Amino acid sequence: MGAFERVLMRAFGRPEGVLGRLGGTVMARMNQPCAAWTIGLLEIRENDRALEIGFGPGAGIQLLAAAAPSGHVDGIDPSQEMLEQATARNAAAIARGRVSLRIGSVERLPFEDNTFDKVLAINSMQVWPDSETALAEIRRAMKTRGAVALGFTAYSGQQPGGLIERLTAAGFVGAKLVETDKASCMLAVKA
Numbered sequence: 001m002g003a004f005e006r007v008l009m010r011a012f013g014r015p016e017g018v019l020g021r022l023g024g025t026v027m028a029r030m031n032q033p034c035a036a037w038t039i040g041l042l043e044i045r046e047n048d049r050a051l052e053i054g055f056g057p058g059a060g061i062q063l064l065a066a067a068a069p070s071g072h073v074d075g076i077d078p079s080q081e082m083l084e085q086a087t088a089r090n091a092a093a094i095a096r097g098r099v100s101l102r103i104g105s106v107e108r109l110p111f112e113d114n115t116f117d118k119v120l121a122i123n124s125m126q127v128w129p130d131s132e133t134a135l136a137e138i139r140r141a142m143k144t145r146g147a148v149a150l151g152f153t154a155y156s157g158q159q160p161g162g163l164i165e166r167l168t169a170a171g172f173v174g175a176k177l178v179e180t181d182k183a184s185c186m187l188a189v190k191a
């Protein structure tokens with residue numbers, strides 16, 4: 001990885017230190033519309049149990065909690081800096097027991113099998129080191145008929161090509177791509 005890529009990773013990919021703090025502030029503003037659009041596509045029900053992977057500064061967690069007012073929202077992210085920002089942004093919902101955030105990685109989700117109705121990741125998959133293991137883990141933690149959404153802004157660097165095949169190979173059904181000029185989203189269901 002070159003110097004520029006290392007800076008991008010510290011700011012956005014796996015935020016750390018001062019760059020990570022700044023990156024979190026930028027992402028909370030820039031990625032929130034993509035999170036709102038993706039959550040709309042997921043058709044969250046009011047009592048859903050939902051998981052956001054790679055929650056970053058926690059703007060998506062806020063939207064998920066609002067979409068499932070009688071449900072529960074979990075989040076995992078490997079970045080301590082992002083955990084702090086997301087915790088501050090969601091302090092009231094955490095205090096009410098409606099949101100739980102923790103350090104973790106998609107390759108090893110700290111949840112039982114068949115836990116979630118909905119799983120979401122925004123601009124995160126492109127930095128996962130092993131997407132095959134990640135998709136298998138997501139499927140394991142989802143309930144049957146649960147839905148997953150992988151959302152990407154147009155500037156994420158993720159190419160949608162091949163994602164339908166990767167989701168299908170991981171055992172999901174009905175994988176489809178929804179695109180606008182600003183964002184794209186892969187949706188799929190656990191049969």
Ligand SMILES: C[S@@+](CC[C@H](N)C(=O)[O-])C[C@H]1O[C@@H](n2cnc3c(N)ncnc32)[C@H](O)[C@@H]1O
Nearest residue numbers: 012013014027031054055056079105106122124
């Ligand atoms: C570009 S940021 C996007 C943050 C947020 N979802 C947003 O849209 O603003 C990518 C996030 O994925 C997290 N991440 C990186 N590697 C991960 C992994 N292996 N498992 C889960 N999350 C990861 C990073 O710490 C970071 O918060």
